[in-house]
Each structure stands twice: as structure tokens, then as C-alpha cells.
Amino acid sequence: MATSARTETTPQHVGRPVLQAVGICHRYGDRVILQDVSLVVEPGERVALTGENGAGKSTLMSICARLLTPDAGTLRIEGRVGYCPQIPGLHELLTADEHLALFSPALGLTRDEGVRRGRQLLSEFGFPVGERSQVRHLSGGSQQKLNLALALLGGARLLLLDEPYQGFDHGSYMNFWDHVARWSEQGIAVVVVTHMLQDLDLVDRVVELGARA
Amino acid sequence: MRRHWLMHILLPAEMAARELVRRGTALGLLTVLPLAFYFSSRSNSSYAPVLGGIAMAFSVSGASIFCALTSRRLDSRLVLAGYRPRELLLGRLLLLEALGFMVALVFAGVIELGSNPASPLELIGGVFLVTACAVPFGLAVGALVPNELESVLILIGVVGVELTLQTSNIVDRFMPWWGAQRLLEQAGDGRGDTVVPILICVAYAVGLFGLAVLAVNRRYATVR
Numbered sequence: 098m099a100t101s102a103r104t105e106t107t108p109q110h111v112g113r114p115v116l117q118a119v120g121i122c123h124r125y126g127d128r129v130i131l132q133d134v135s136l137v138v139e140p141g142e143r144v145a146l147t148g149e150n151g152a153g154k155s156t157l158m159s160i161c162a163r164l165l166t167p168d169a170g171t172l173r174i175e176g177r178v179g180y181c182p183q184i185p186g187l188h189e190l191l192t193a194d195e196h197l198a199l200f201s202p203a204l205g206l207t208r209d210e211g212v213r214r215g216r217q218l219l220s221e222f223g224f225p226v227g228e229r230s231q232v233r234h235l236s237g238g239s240q241q242k243l244n245l246a247l248a249l250l251g252g253a254r255l256l257l258l259d260e261p262y263q264g265f266d267h268g269s270y271m272n273f274w275d276h277v278a279r280w281s282e283q284g285i286a287v288v289v290v291t292h293m294l295q296d297l298d299l300v301d302r303v304v305e306l307g308a309r310a
Numbered sequence: 311m312r313r314h315w316l317m318h319i320l321l322p323a324e325m326a327a328r329e330l331v332r333r334g335t336a337l338g339l340l341t342v343l344p345l346a347f348y349f350s351s352r353s354n355s356s357y358a359p360v361l362g363g364i365a366m367a368f369s370v371s372g373a374s375i376f377c378a379l380t381s382r383r384l385d386s387r388l389v390l391a392g393y394r395p396r397e398l399l400l401g402r403l404l405l406l407e408a409l410g411f412m413v414a415l416v417f418a419g420v421i422e423l424g425s426n427p428a429s430p431l432e433l434i435g436g437v438f439l440v441t442a443c444a445v446p447f448g449l450a451v452g453a454l455v456p457n458e459l460e461s462v463l464i465l466i467g468v469v470g471v472e473l474t475l476q477t478s479n480i481v482d483r484f485m486p487w488w489g490a491q492r493l494l495e496q497a498g499d500g501r502g503d504t505v506v507p508i509l510i511c512v513a514y515a516v517g518l519f520g521l522a523v524l525a526v527n528r529r530y531a532t533v534r
Contacts, residue, residue, distance in 0.1 A: 162390060188325070200388065201321075202314065203392035204391050250391075
């Protein structure tokens with residue numbers, strides 16, 4: 098649950114959830130993936146989304162990011178969404194800086210500003226900043242850190258992170274959860290898809306999606 | 311405001327250019343393929359420029375399809391960040407057209423030297439029209455068709471049919487590169503109408519790009 102400290106940092110959101118997904122239904126062909134699923138997230142709230150394989154966690158995240166239209170249900174989002182998908186889908190022949198530059202104008206940042214901010218985020222995650230390697234030459238963990246930094250670059254009010262720490266070493270993993278706590282204190286709501294039981298103590302609420310019918 | 315709008319088009323174009331430049335082999339093949347078609351059919355001198363032109367349609371459309379499909383996953387995040395789908399598409403169109411025109415220039419120079427056509431202007435017009443239509447064709451296929459295999463098969467199908475159809479066949483008039491093909495044929499003897507083929511090819515290019523814009527707008531309708 099959101100604390101009073103959090104609501105102070107985001108007075109415009111008092112009583113207004115950043116995410117309201119109500120009665121979401123989705124199917125792929127004949128397969129029902131989501132049936133009347135609701136997810137409401139308050140500013141600064143940390144939510145873990147769990148469930149078996151095929152329960153529809155990633156589908157729900159795509160719907161909440163408005164990248165997938167649900168078959169039924171309503172979706173209401175306050176402010177900018179930062180979305181970190183399970184599969185990064187980065188351009189293999191571009192460098193990290195080039196990715197940051199590409200995202201910058203869309204987020205209202207100048208190229209230099211975007212790269213500077215992005216590098217700062219990356220350095221916080223222990224990414225080898227300044228390295229001119231193309232993405233294809235980066236390790237899986239480093240690619241994932243870039244994936245995460247791109248989601249954070251625009252100053253989102255809601256972060257949708259789909260298993261964001263795949264490939265992270267233990268230090269980076271712990272560092273990630275420290276950041277989640279910090280974002281939460283800043284009033285940023287965080288929804289994390291996870292399979293790891295130890296993560297569940299680090300969030301305010303756990304939402305479990307049922308197994309597919 | 312204007313600068314902001316321009317950056318939304320030029321930055322995706324710049325990044326697509328950086329990616330293409332780093333694909334040295336692909337860039338080489340893009341140029342070599344039309345030349346290989348041209349030189350292998352030079353004994354039939356009147357038809358060699360047409361075959362080379364069609365091969366250029368293959369390579370430039372193929373590059374455009376690849377560019378559209380490999381960008382798709384990141385595009386959704388770029389649109390979520392604030393790009394308009396048409397801006398991403400327009401950036402790639404500009405980059406690929408520029409690249410295609412460079413290939414066309416090399417190709418036109420080789421044909422000019424190798425075949426000495428009666429009307430060099432029609433030759434240049436023909437090869438440029440091939441590119442003008444090939445890029446939007448590739449972008450439209452890349453936007454409409456979900457996977458690489460299907461996209462490439464459509465490209466092979468359309469270009470292959472165009473290659474085998476006689477110009478007298480009525481169906482040929484409805485193919486994307488009919489106008490360009492006519493100009494390349496006419497370059498040999500310098501006779502024939504040029505306005506109608508140009509108009510048809512330009513109309514095709516505009517229509518195909520419009521189709522691509524509609525497809526990406528529809529895909530990202532919920533984000534916008």
C-alpha cells in the first residue's frame with residue numbers, strides 16, 4: 098500500500114491510481130490467456146506479478162503498456178509509462194549511446210541530455226559506460242541493463258518491468274531492488290513480473306495470475 | 311517546434327543508416343545483385359537493363375523489408391516513448407531512398423557504359439523509378455506481413471511475376487514496377503511515352519507508402 102510519505106511526493110495523484118486495468122480479457126485464437134483480470138496500482142506502490150508459465154503475465158504487461166489491445170476491459174493510465182519487456186528487442190548493431198540518443202527526442206530530451214541521463218542510469222546499474230561496443234557484443238546482463246535504462250529514461254510515473262533482471266549477477270540483482278525502493282519513495286509505481294519467491298518480501302503487494310484454463 | 315519534428319524523422323533515419331553501414335556485406339550485395347543480373351543477360355542487350363532494374367527492385371525492396379522487420383520490436387517502445395509511427399517510417403523511407411538512389415546511380419552508369427542506350431535520360435529515370443517504388447513496397451510488406459519468410463516470398467512472387475509477364479499483358483500494367491520497366495525498355499530506342507509510366511510508378515510509390523503508414527498506425531492505435 099502507498100504510504101503517506103509517498104502521497105506527499107505526488108500530491109496530484111492523491112486518491113488517483115496510476116494504473117487501473119479492470120475486467121481485462123484476452124485470448125490468442127481459442128486460448129483464453131486473461132479472463133476478467135483487474136490490476137489497480139497506486140503511486141509509489143511496488144507490485145509483484147506472479148503466476149505459472151502461460152498465466153498471462155507478459156500479456157497483461159503489454160496490455161498495461163498499451164502495446165496490445167485487450168479483447169475486453171478498460172484501462173486507465175496516469176502519466177508516462179516506462180516499459181521494460183522480457184525480450185529487449187534492441188538493435189544489435191547499435192551501441193548503448195545510440196539507443197539512448199534514439200529514444201531522447203521522443204521523451205522530450207535533447208540528444209546530449211538523453212545520452213547523459215542514460216549514462217548516469219547505466220552507471221548506477223554497473224553498466225560499462227563509455228564502452229563503444231555494439232549491443233550484439235554485450236553480455237545478456239548488460240543488454241538487460243540497457244533495456245531497463247531505456248524504460249527509465251523518460252521519467253515515468255509507472256514502471257512495468259517484465260523480469261527485468263535476467264542475466265544480472267547477484268550484486269546487480271540486489272542493486273536493482275535498492276533502486277525499486279528508491280523509485281517507490283519518489284512516488285513512482287513499479288510493477289515487476291517475477292518468478293523468484295525471495296522477491297516477494299521486497300514489494301508492497303503480490304498479485305498472482307491464475308493458471309490458464 | 312519544427313526542429314523537434316525534424317529530429318523525430320532524422321534520428322531514426324540516422325540510426326537506420328548506422329546499422330546499414332555496419333552491414334558491409336549486405337551493402338555490397340545490394341549493389342552487386344543488379345549488376346550480376348545485368349552482366350549475365352548482356353548478350354540480350356535490349357532486355358539486360360530491364361533485368362538489372364528488376365534485380366534492383368529485389369535488392370532494395372529486400373533491404374527495406376529487412377529494415378522494417380528488424381525494427382518492429384523496438385518500434386513499439388519508441389512509439390510508447392513518444393514517436394509517431396509515421397515519423398519512424400518516414401525516417402526509414404528517406405534513408406533507404408537515399409541509399410537506393412546511390413545504387414541506382416552506380417547501376418545507371420554501368421548500363422550507360424555497357425549498353426550505350428539511345429535515351430540515357432529514360433535509363434536514369436527508369437532506374438530511379440525502380441528505387442522510388444521499391445522502398446515503399448518493402449516498407450509496406452514489412453508493415454503488413456508478420457514474418458520474414460512470408461515477406462520475402464511475397465517479394466519473390468511479385469517481382470518474379472513481373473519479370474515473366476510480357477509487357478503486352480494487361481496484368482503487367484498493374485504491377486508496381488511497370489512504369490519503371492517501360493522506361494528501361496524505351497531507353498534502348500528512345501521511343502515511347504514517358505509521362506504515363508512515371509505517373510503510374512509515382513502513384514504506386516505514394517499508395518504503397520500510404521498503405522505502410524495505415525498498417526503501422528493501426529498496429530499502434532492503442533498507444534497513441
